[in-house]
Structure formats: structure tokens, C-alpha cells
Amino acid sequence: MDRNVDNKGRWRKRTVAFRVSEEEAKLLDDCVSLSGLTKQDYILRRLLHREVVVQGNPRVYKALRNQMADIYTELQRIADVSEMSDEFQFTLQLIAETMNGLKEDNEWE
Numbered sequence: 001m002d003r004n005v006d007n008k009g010r011w012r013k014r015t016v017a018f019r020v021s022e023e024e025a026k027l028l029d030d031c032v033s034l035s036g037l038t039k040q041d042y043i044l045r046r047l048l049h050r051e052v053v054v055q056g057n058p059r060v061y062k063a064l065r066n067q068m069a070d071i072y073t074e075l076q077r078i079a080d081v082s083e084m085s086d087e088f089q090f091t092l093q094l095i096a097e098t099m100n101g102l103k104e105d106n107e108w109e
Contacts, residue, residue, distance in 0.1 A: 027087050033063035034098050054098050067095050 004012045032042045
């Protein structure tokens with residue numbers, strides 16, 4: 001049995017799993033990639049109502065760049081804001097908040 005120790009020295013030997021739709025999975029993956037955290041850390045922080053603080057690094061920058069390219073393509077496709085899916089609007093808001101929260105220090109670009 002695989003066991004891991006968390007940052008407080010506790011053994012993590014329990015597995016928690018749940019099912020999601022394709023749309024929910026993509027939204028979760030987008031949130032995780034934009035946070036710079038592992039999926040496990042992201043889900044635990046959100047589940048336990050802990051703040052998710054994005055630390056600017058090359059991986060987050062790449063995720064933001066890729067998401068912005070997807071957004072640009074989607075915006076070109078749609079003619080009316082009312083045609084945007086809830087998932088797309090959520091992702092757009094998350095990216096805007098992430099970009100606003102990044103420090104001006106872009107030495108990793």
C-alpha cells in the first residue's frame with residue numbers, strides 16, 4: 001500500500017474518489033493548472049475552505065498563456081455574450097483574477 005507523509009508529518013493512506021462530468025473535469029483541471037498546485041492540494045484547500053494563493057512560476061504562466069489562447073479562439077467563435085457557457089464564463093473570471101493577483105515580477109517569462 002502506498003503511503004505518503006504530508007507537511008505536518010501525518011501519514012496519508014486513505015484514498016477519496018468521486019465521479020465528475022467531462023465539463024466538470026475540464027473545469028477542475030483548468031483551476032488546478034492556473035493555481036500552480038497539485039490536484040490533491042488544490043482540492044483539499046478548496047474543500048477545507050483554505051485560501052488558494054497562486055505563486056507565479058513558469059508552469060502557471062504557461063497555463064495562463066494556453067487558457068488565454070483558448071479564450072481568444074472561443075471569443076472569435078461566439079457572436080453574443082449570452083452564448084457563453086457557464087464553465088467558460090467561470091474560467092474567464094478565474095483567469096482575470098489570477099492575472100490581477102500576479103506580481104509585476106515577471107523574471108520567469
